[in-house]
Amino acid sequence: MSNPQNEQLLQVETTCGTLLYELQIIWNEVGETDDERDKMLLELEQECLEVYRRKVDLANRSRAQLRQAIADSEAELAAICSAMGERPVHIRQSDQNTGNLKAELRVILPEIEEMRKRKCDRRNQFLEVLEQIQNLRNEIYSPSEYTPSNTVLDETDLSLRKLEELHRELQALEKEKSDRLNQVLDHQNTLNSLCSVLGIDYKQTVTEVHSSFGESEGTKSITSDTIERLATTIQRLREVKLQRMQRLQDLATSMLELWNLMDTPIEEQQMFQNVTCNIAASEHEIMEPNMLSVDFINYVEAEVSRLEEFKASKMKELVMKKRLELEEVCRRTHMMPESDGAMEIAIEAIESGAVDPACALEEIELQIGRVKEEALSRKEILEKVEKWMGACEEECWLEEYNRDDNRYNAGRGAHLTLKRAEKARTLVNKLPGMVETLALKTTAWENERGIDFTYDGIRLISMLEEYTILRREKEQEQKRQRDHKKLQGQLIAEQEALFGSKPSPMKPPQGGKKGPRLSCGGASNRRLSLGGTMLQTPKHDTLNHSTKATPNTRLIKKNDRLHQNDQLNHPRDDHFAALSAGRRGLDIAGLPVKKHSFTATNAHEPESPMARKPFSSISFTESSAQKTITSNDNTPLTTPSKVVFPAIEKEEENRTPNKVMIPPSTPSTAAIPMQTAMTPAPPVLAYCANNPMKESPGEMIEYSFEERRAGFVLPTHLKTVIQV
């Protein structure tokens, strides 16, 4: 291989040799001394050495530089790798030391370039993420709460792990941002609806919270501070809403009351239908725009005050109306309204201004409430009273009908009348039971409430009692008439025997009976007609009418009321007199005084002086004579079975021993004689011998629980007997 340098060196060597040769030639020519020559040569050699040394130093220096460069590069590489969290790759290569320094450097340099590039990329990624984080933080947190902790890039840690961490943080922040955005949106919606209901400008409200909300475009503030302010605003508005709602509902309530009170026409009401329909609405149900605006509430308020004024002007009218309502309720339930004068007094008081009309109205309303309540409790009994009265009417009719001699004559509608009579008879049979249950119910009611049950001012119990007495008397009368008829029959028979001719059957002397019914059969006074037929006394003075008080209907005319109240005292007096007379009569008859109630209908009871009948003077002695006869002879026939029953029941209840006694020794049921079934065996004494007692005297004797309790001890003599 031909190396140009070597050739150069060869040339140099050649040149040196030739130069030396030239020099010697020159010296020879010059004739230099050897010393001079040696000196020159030494000089030459020294200069050469100097040049060499300089070159070596230079080379040495450049080598050191090269090494330094390599070391630096390696160090940088390592630093980058560590920052990026990667394993340094080339170190192993340097250990192997494959080539010279320059080669080594050549290997490292691209690597380091590569790493630098990568680091730069990584750094940019970091910066990007960090910037995003920073932005989000700025958006979310107000400067006060902002913490600049890890938003600055840390050059020493650019690892993927760190990057991931930052990404996660970024995501969290993004999520928080979207959450907050939603929250803000929610709040805005709520606020919007609240504002619309309350009639407040939404835009203004929302701008007050944060200026960014005012604009339709652009980012909206989502800082905690803003959200909190939004929430407080909502809270404030909600409170306002609640207050206004309460106010509106109060107004609606009073409005309804006023409408109701004054019968406001529907058209007028229609205008405020949207107010009253919300009377019981809850907060979230009221969503209509401007429903709770100040203007609207004022508007409603104005209407209410208008109505109030109107009402004040109509108060008198209202009081009258309420009063009528009260009376209507009373009338329907046959209660006596409180004194009529009260009404006039109230109206006068209102007119004179002594009483607040509202108070009076309230008072009346309270009364109505009380009366309604009482009416409810009376309902059941009243229904029964209606039935009873209906039955009484039928009874009257039936009686009249029975007296009609032409009743069986076939005429128009006769079959209907027959039917009615049939029905009426069954009904009349039920009457005593009806009265009895009614009395029981009424007594229970009175006991429960501690007040009398009045029917149009008359105590129902006394009405019932009166009715019972009258009924009893009527029965008496009927019986008496029957007897009378019989007597007459006998007389007729005697007369027939005497005179041979039969006079036309004499009409019972109660021909005038129709009188009372006709004379006082005013449609309004049912009780009079009832009493009239029972009494069969044609008396016409009003005082006497009322004494016959059986159920009466309410007198419609107010004028009558006072008048009637006067009358009302009398029936009781008479009634008690009748009762005591009845009692006396019983004593005379020598019968034991039974429980004196209307339930115990007693055929023997004599007529009371109450029934002032045309025949009383004649029949009194006769009937008493009759009475004794019946009580002596006809008892089993005439005595109602009811009188007998209690005694029997009583006996059964008590199980009096003397009633049925089975002789113990001869039971009648024992049919099969014992002897046939078996023969009596002799006393088994041998048995014991076969089975000696198990327990020896020393042994504990077993006792059952019962024996222990009864204190039973096995008798020793018995034991010894057995042991024998």
Next chain:
Amino acid sequence: MSTFGSVNTNPNKSTEVTQSPSDCVSSLTFSPKANFLVATSWDNQVRCWEVMSGTSVGSAPKASISHDHPVLCSTWKDDGTTVFSGGCDKQVKMWPLLSGGQPVTVAMHDASVKEIAWIPEMNVLVSGSWDKTLRYWDLRQSNPVHVQQLPERCYALSLRYPLMVVGTADRNLIVYNLQNPQVEAKKIASLLKYQSRCVEVFPDQQGFLVGSIEGRVGVHHFEDSQQSKNFTFQCHREGNEIYSVNSLNFHPVHHTIATAGSDGSYHFWDKDSKQRLKAFSRCNQPITCSAFNNDGSIYAYSVCYDWSKGAENHNPAVAKTNIFLHVTQESEVKPKPRTGFRK
């Protein structure tokens, strides 16, 4: 005493009988014809209630009589008209309840009468006493038609004609064939090692049950060929606590068993499938006696102190006597097909 308005304290929600006796109940018997319940008690009383069943069970006191001493046993005549009761006054009284008659003494013993039974097929009353005799009474005669000596005091008696089983002290169990009452048909050694407390003949008359004070019931069969089917089972035990079996009853329709014990509980069993059908909660005091009504729809039981722990454990101040009525459910008393394997 009325349960109305008051809280039902019974753990099994059984209905309390109104006007319970003032002292422990010694026997409970239902009329074979109607829902009349008779209880005898240590306060010398024999009381009768009418039990109303329907949507809910109830009771109404009907009548009562008294003896001179505590009453220990009672039984009804088969026609449901008459009740017999016997006790520590050493006599048996006949009480023609339905006719409202007065009680009369129909039987006498030398000691307390512990058990009585009416034998409709013979029209005879049998009474067992602590004087170690059984006496047969024709009610028309003042003397017993037959006196049967027992090896020991009579403690329990059960009768399904013609079979009668008598349990006595010393764990003797004697079987009589009433067609020949003078002879012991069989004397059986009890399967149980402790005092016999109650016996009950199977409805099919193939055997009988015996309950002991040691919380165990023995199931005996009469036939020698069926001896292998005999077994005993434990009941009325709570851990190491062992209580007496005080009462045994067969359900009149399903023929399942009811046991009641000093632990205050009662259980329904099926002996054929060897199953317990239903266990009930314990009452605060022992159950002394119990009875099914004639159709088995009501199970009456009395809760009171049974003297199982002697007088020292009796506190008269707090001891209360109650009779309860349990309305049985079909599922409780109907035998179930065998599910588990037990031999």
